[in-house]
Amino acid sequence: MTELRIDANLVAETNAQQAEYLAQDYDMLAGQLARRNIDINAITERAMAFEVAVPSWGTGTGGTRFARFPGLAEPRNIFEKLQDCAVINQLTRCTREVSPHFPWDRVDDFSELRQYADNLGLGFTCVNSNTFQDQPGQQHSYKYGSLTNTSQAAREQAIAHNIECIQWGQTLGAKALTVWVGDGSNHPGQQHFQHALERYLDSMRKIYAALPDDWQVFIEHKMFEPAFYSTVIQDWGTNVLCAMELGDKAKSLVDLGHHAPNVNIEMIVSRLIQFKKLAGFHFNDSKYGDDDLDSGSLHPYQQFLIFNELVDAEYRKQEGFAPCYMLDQSHNVTDPIESLMNSAEEVQRSYVKALLVDREALYAAQADNDALQASRLLKAAFNTDVGPILAMARSRQNGAIDPVQTYRAANYRAAIAADRPSSGVSGSGIV
Amino acid sequence: MTELRIDANLVAETNAQQAEYLAQDYDMLAGQLARRNIDINAITERAMAFEVAVPSWGTGTGGTRFARFPGLAEPRNIFEKLQDCAVINQLTRCTREVSPHFPWDRVDDFSELRQYADNLGLGFTCVNSNTFQDQPGQQHSYKYGSLTNTSQAAREQAIAHNIECIQWGQTLGAKALTVWVGDGSNHPGQQHFQHALERYLDSMRKIYAALPDDWQVFIEHKMFEPAFYSTVIQDWGTNVLCAMELGDKAKSLVDLGHHAPNVNIEMIVSRLIQFKKLAGFHFNDSKYGDDDLDSGSLHPYQQFLIFNELVDAEYRKQEGFAPCYMLDQSHNVTDPIESLMNSAEEVQRSYVKALLVDREALYAAQADNDALQASRLLKAAFNTDVGPILAMARSRQNGAIDPVQTYRAANYRAAIAADRPSSGVSGSGIV
């Protein structure tokens, strides 16, 4: 039986206070949707089935190159991170999976870790390797690159780490490895673009060869940071070409903050779907670069338009379409648990709104070049307040009608603060 | 009595079909808002009082430097543009004012024009001068600039045109002149930045001196286009400094598409409010540059955040706060009337949502540095579906519950097509 981190009675009580209004709002919305020939309960069931994974590193307070300002009772290791993930899932009921990051989350006994997660009602999804930092005692430095390093020894060390990540991930029950490298250059001329990418592909072929039959490898591109002139997998173009070079088990992961200014991300998503290479997402929001802000906090309509592509692919039964959804955020000024709960809901909100789009009417407007009507059909879905559906989906699964409010009522951080004295060092591994 | 362009019976009939559902939705929303201590009727009254002006040039089909694809029954002169504006206002009931552009909208008898507008239930707001094009028979070319031209004669010609715009505007009942110039440079060195701005200020001082006592002049900045290396009023910084140099009657106009990528526009709005220099807006939406897309069609949350600043200034009774709201869009692939109706509603929607923000709770969250709660308070307002309020505001003023649907039912373009044979030339003056 799943161990609950927040008192189930508290959840039930706070829900009880809101249940009547929720029922009213839900009924009203049911009526409105019925007029549009939409069965609210079918939508709610899809909302209940929706999942977005939580990144283990997101449970710690993030920072920038300038500073990190620690929060109260931060988790100090993967076990404590899982505790916090369990809170998030208990209240939101849409984050059953955790995406671990190695070596930050390395333990001696991965079977024990899996069992620990299972007791909390959690599982593991895509594992992440780390060759963008040097670890204590590491033989070869990644200062000048990892999978693209001009030193063969450094590359082999990085390859070996990725392969051990796969092995650890197998024990944890994961099915994919996400590879993001910080390799690139800060000066024109520093790196030979083509030779670097050739080395990258050579390294990746070795990692690819180590994939179990039912595993995939996800390539993550990023425009800049930590390298500020060039990045080896700088955009989705290089990403997809590499995925094609490697084979069917290689796919391209989209992090919403890793693109050039003004880029139409929903179109990139469509292209990756079309060419059968969409791995999935690292959801977050951003205004300037890889800001890692809370998902949907700045551009909720863009997030909706991305889900419009995803739901459209589902609707069309696009071959090979099975993306993984993960959050990837840095919480510098908020309680990470609150931000992750809120963000999971925002992602789910976009999904549910996208389900409301009248697709056949949209296809008809597209066929007629009725741009205004097409635009209005999307807005009709987006403008619908689906809050009651999300709340009902949680309520029906014993989650919280209002996760943040319930979390605050539970006073979780204060309760565990004594058990988690501050080390001053982030458990997230960043900064 | 106001001449109606769309049959009032048609409006009444289409409204009648929707009235029952609207009443239901409005009542349910009233209940939800009441829980949040918000009186829906007070909000609806503010929605009814809300106005956004229509640009006369927006009624024609727009184009790009590559092509313009004409639409059916485009207006060929200011009288026909006013007819279309009357349709927009009849159905939306929030666009009583028209912003004219000279010399495109020049007529021999401006009193007659004002009367014509009045008969249609319309009035005039800010007049726009045009010194970015050469007119037939014009003595001095603006190829190398207008108010900043190195030729004194060219500058004086441009000044004189602005002054005549003021005079025409007085007859029309307007109270402000908006000055946007295309002056700038395409090559480093082409223009001496400081000397050019000094010439601009000299020219503007002469225009400023010609302002009637109750008039204002609005300076519009723009990052680029038609000049592609430098623009004389390139951003809000230069804009506000010029407005300060000129005096209290000079203010800074914000066009949402005239900024650098990633810029926080709502913050610029706040700064202009704080320094008592916000003239108002040219509303539109954009992804790349001055795309002049339909307002709120891409970034509805950004538009909401801008109105959050505006409503906050109202709430705080910020001294001297009285901005003018105008649309400024280019409709290349839609019926301009449909786009303008839809956009007016989208701007109104943002305003109404911003009215729902719990400001005292927001101030409290800000004081507590409760970033997540502050963010959620804004989202609580944004996520509310205020469609019933907007529809009711229209309905109570004999507008259309669904303006686009009613407009389509009226078959307006087809009905007037015979009266407006295509000239192949845009009545908008652009391209």
Add this chain to the structure above:
Amino acid sequence: MTELRIDANLVAETNAQQAEYLAQDYDMLAGQLARRNIDINAITERAMAFEVAVPSWGTGTGGTRFARFPGLAEPRNIFEKLQDCAVINQLTRCTREVSPHFPWDRVDDFSELRQYADNLGLGFTCVNSNTFQDQPGQQHSYKYGSLTNTSQAAREQAIAHNIECIQWGQTLGAKALTVWVGDGSNHPGQQHFQHALERYLDSMRKIYAALPDDWQVFIEHKMFEPAFYSTVIQDWGTNVLCAMELGDKAKSLVDLGHHAPNVNIEMIVSRLIQFKKLAGFHFNDSKYGDDDLDSGSLHPYQQFLIFNELVDAEYRKQEGFAPCYMLDQSHNVTDPIESLMNSAEEVQRSYVKALLVDREALYAAQADNDALQASRLLKAAFNTDVGPILAMARSRQNGAIDPVQTYRAANYRAAIAADRPSSGVSGSGIV
């Protein structure tokens, strides 16, 4: 024998005035380069062999959606455009080829046109189709797209036009077709991204099938304009995927102004080289979007870094590397002949500087991760004033040591103005 548009005696005389100083400067530079183990004459010979094509449409004054300000004695048809191209090539000696644009440059007798060009010492390279404008009498409009239009009839019309462009180009001696379409959308939802690209690929397959054995088709991507929400070939990623779908004769063309802000274009060039898909270039410069400014006028170091990739590929004898170089600029405030001459020289300057890079030393610095030294090696080449090499290359081929100065001395426009009365309409076809 080639007909000269500028009096050969005038060229000889102006050259004679500068020859002595040029000889001195050239000798001094020879000595400096000899210290770096570079044979200046070998470099000069490569400069003499360098070619960049002139776009026929570039000879007319350009404009923006706001206005076009005509210049003196603009060419009114392809024959007059060729006259101007002949001036450019006579003085610069590096622009022997012209890239025509149809239907703007359509004539009844293409053999006669080819002969006319030949008499002027000119030939034809890549032909450009135009399905972004409607032509008088055209049956189906491209308002809602051409190769991606939802109407099969419109698509077939666009396909047929591309095929006729190939046929005309064959007569002219060209070997490639460049396809740029304005297809895209201004509203979310207007176009189904995947279906639109599928239609594009279907259309392109038919054009591809019509290619003669020794022809290629070049796909040109562009981020935005004339569509402002999405563009069907929005970036190099979609471009290269389409080129791969089509086959070996399809390649990806890079226009320097068609990318997102901050994008590392030299890296894209490297990627296209690596994947054997680099078609060539439309050279120009830009600050904001597709500004079409004079090549190298704003970012000369970026242009050098691009040529660093190109020369490196030559040096490494990269398989299948044979890019086409073309200018593509809009001259709004300069004499197009002057801008094109100057830009051709700037492109050639970047090429020659890139030839000076000590590649073996660079490879060694890259192998050693000596970023500063690598950066300095590039700068050592870039900082070299190769002006004497460029001037000598022209002088040795009877071009002008200083093309702009000689052109001004020739008073070309004034001499032909009587023969070219202004029509008020651009011969460039744009605006």
Add this chain to the structure above:
Amino acid sequence: MTELRIDANLVAETNAQQAEYLAQDYDMLAGQLARRNIDINAITERAMAFEVAVPSWGTGTGGTRFARFPGLAEPRNIFEKLQDCAVINQLTRCTREVSPHFPWDRVDDFSELRQYADNLGLGFTCVNSNTFQDQPGQQHSYKYGSLTNTSQAAREQAIAHNIECIQWGQTLGAKALTVWVGDGSNHPGQQHFQHALERYLDSMRKIYAALPDDWQVFIEHKMFEPAFYSTVIQDWGTNVLCAMELGDKAKSLVDLGHHAPNVNIEMIVSRLIQFKKLAGFHFNDSKYGDDDLDSGSLHPYQQFLIFNELVDAEYRKQEGFAPCYMLDQSHNVTDPIESLMNSAEEVQRSYVKALLVDREALYAAQADNDALQASRLLKAAFNTDVGPILAMARSRQNGAIDPVQTYRAANYRAAIAADRPSSGVSGSGIV
């Protein structure tokens, strides 16, 4: 007598090997410039008088939020940083001043520190405060802001720190305080824009009041990072308005990496000159954000265009024009001493090239709207290889003809490595 960190004999010997070629190159350049009516020795003297300050924090290896990869023999305190600065100045002879950062460079006895610098031939310029990090034992956290914090106690702590920086700076002989704060927000709503700026201005007024008569305060704006939604001094517009509010001793500092994409920075420089508010510069280069790359390494022409504005203001004897020049870079993959030497030379190079612009000819071209000629006049200066002037300026002051080569020959890091065991912690204070 100044203590030299690099053996003077080594410098003399390496110079001796290059002196003959330098003399030749210098003489030939003298002849070329004489043709353009430029006296090379007058230029060389201005090069010799040119100064750009070194940031103390730049002598340590930088990093990103992801990692920092330490370098060999990094300085561990301000005394060791000064040693490295002395190397830079000894070899380049254009970096006599150091800009310190507190509390990183805090010492018990600032008189002793000043004497230590003086012995090394160094002095101090603008001091920098730090309220973007929490220091051990600090009473109030800056997690939610410093000068704008909603807590008055936190603001007063930040004000007091700035005032102590002024006091320390007085002892060091500095004349200005640079204030950069990380204050801003990551979530819409987190911060009330206007109230935050009001608090900023209140805090700054207290700091301003503490300025000695001959001191100035420099305000530094930045678009983003460490805050990713809004920054209190987000651009030059807010910067200059605040400087105007404070008074004549407040000016606006330009960091080249702190602007929005595509912004025309040279134009901002011109505006600040015109409005008498240009404080000076933090020089660096960037492609994406505040990348802090080596000055001129990516955009040398932009840097030249900035100096074109600066030299033009000197030429016009613009009232009140006296900017401070400083480097501000992060050296993640190079030896900081090498990067700082190279960057100082690149800044000096831009200055010297700007001196070569034929200003009267440029003014004439501007008056004639001869855009191409204006552009060519700038390029004529930029394309001149001024390397011999820079080398001669160094050589005449006993600096190194080739600073990097001489530095490498001296084997400085290896020689001091034993004295500077790695602490693993950056002496730069960053990360």
